[in-house]
Amino acid sequence: MKELKGKVAAVTGAASGLGRAMALAFADEGMHVALADVADLADVRQQAEKRGVRTTAMKLDVSSAEEVEAFAKLIDRELGGTDVICNNAGVATPGAAWEASLGDWQWTLGVNLWGVIHGVRSFVPRLMARDGGHVVNTASVAGIISPPGSSVYNVSKHAVVTLSETLAHDLRERGSRVGVSVLCPAYVPTGISNAERNRPAQYPPGERSPETLARQQMMKKAVASGKLSADDVARAVVQAVKAERFYILTHPRIKGAIGARMEDILQERPPRNPMAL
Numbered sequence: 421m422k423e424l425k426g427k428v429a430a431v432t433g434a435a436s437g438l439g440r441a442m443a444l445a446f447a448d449e450g451m452h453v454a455l456a457d458v459a460d461l462a463d464v465r466q467q468a469e470k471r472g473v474r475t476t477a478m479k480l481d482v483s484s485a486e487e488v489e490a491f492a493k494l495i496d497r498e499l500g501g502t503d504v505i506c507n508n509a510g511v512a513t514p515g516a517a518w519e520a521s522l523g524d525w526q527w528t529l530g531v532n533l534w535g536v537i538h539g540v541r542s543f544v545p546r547l548m549a550r551d552g553g554h555v556v557n558t559a560s561v562a563g564i565i566s567p568p569g570s571s572v573y574n575v576s577k578h579a580v581v582t583l584s585e586t587l588a589h590d591l592r593e594r595g596s597r598v599g600v601s602v603l604c605p606a607y608v609p610t611g612i613s614n615a616e617r618n619r620p621a622q623y624p625p626g627e628r629s630p631e632t633l634a635r636q637q638m639m640k641k642a643v644a645s646g647k648l649s650a651d652d653v654a655r656a657v658v659q660a661v662k663a664e665r666f667y668i669l670t671h672p673r674i675k676g677a678i679g680a681r682m683e684d685i686l687q688e689r690p691p692r693n694p695m696a697l
């Protein structure tokens with residue numbers, strides 16, 4: 421999509437962090453923006469409107485198919501349809517696979533994976549009908565490598581990467597001009613280390629082992645000291661949409677670990693720990 425001005429970008433998880441920064445970066449390009457989140461959107465909406473674009477906003481839970489579909493309908497009504505959809509809302513859960521509670525698995529996969537599935541199911545047919553536009557799915561480097569201690573999160577993000585790759589193949593096979601990107605950042609200082617603030621009571625967390633608690637502290641520090649800002653990542657997303665680039669790898673240093681994983685697979689040897697490379 422070379423020309424963004426006057427088009428419509430929809431962003432889930434727009435109240436905070438990467439989603440907020442993406443919404444404002446698209447508004448800086450002159451795009452009208454549709455904002456969705458479980459959290460209050462008044463502030464980001466006001467910031468977008470200051471940029472002179474039209475906005476709409478909806479409080480929703482991306483793990484609900486009905487609510488995501490209602491968001492798409494709201495945009496059709498209020499902004500005349502969607503050109504760019506960013507399926508971005510996400511949460512993080514620490515812990516080894518056997519320690520994570522059913523609540524950890526259900527909540528995290530509900531938001532990180534089902535949220536993207538619902539976004540694809542509601543928005544892609546609309547983009548195809550307009551024969552244009554772009555889908556940006558937020559995964560993570562944890563969707564390409566498997567850092568220890570975050571089994572549930574890694575599963576959700578690997579699923580988002582393959583969902584996005586397959587979506588791109590299927591659209592191309594059908595001759596569609598709808599573009600796809602998958603965003604795979606490493607640590608960026610946002611509210612992600614405090615994702616528990618959004619956990620519904622019906623999905624209680626598992627008991628955290630000392631190892632998990634220690635790793636959680638380490639992750640918090642790593643996220644807080646991330647060198648790229650949410651605004652830097654958002655600018656990379658805007659560039660990728662314009663250039664129709666599929667993989668958005670904002671942290672090139674991680675490519676060594678990605679290469680190591682690919683080599684281990686091809687050589688059929690045990691996976692090396694990407695955090696120890």
Ligand SMILES: NC(=O)c1ccc[n+]([C@@H]2O[C@H](COP(=O)([O-])OP(=O)(O)OC[C@H]3O[C@@H](n4cnc5c(N)ncnc54)[C@H](O)[C@@H]3O)[C@@H](O)[C@H]2O)c1
Nearest residue numbers: 433436437438457458481482509510560607608610611612
């Ligand atoms: N920050 C990082 O280091 C990093 C790295 C890689 C990937 N990511 C991914 O980036 C995305 C955005 O996260 P962030 O880092 O900006 O964190 P953040 O916590 O600042 O923002 C996440 C947003 O999603 C919203 N949200 C949570 N559950 C929701 C639900 N059920 N329905 C709708 N909205 C919901 C939150 O309210 C919040 O506004 C996530 O998918 C995350 O996994 C983040």
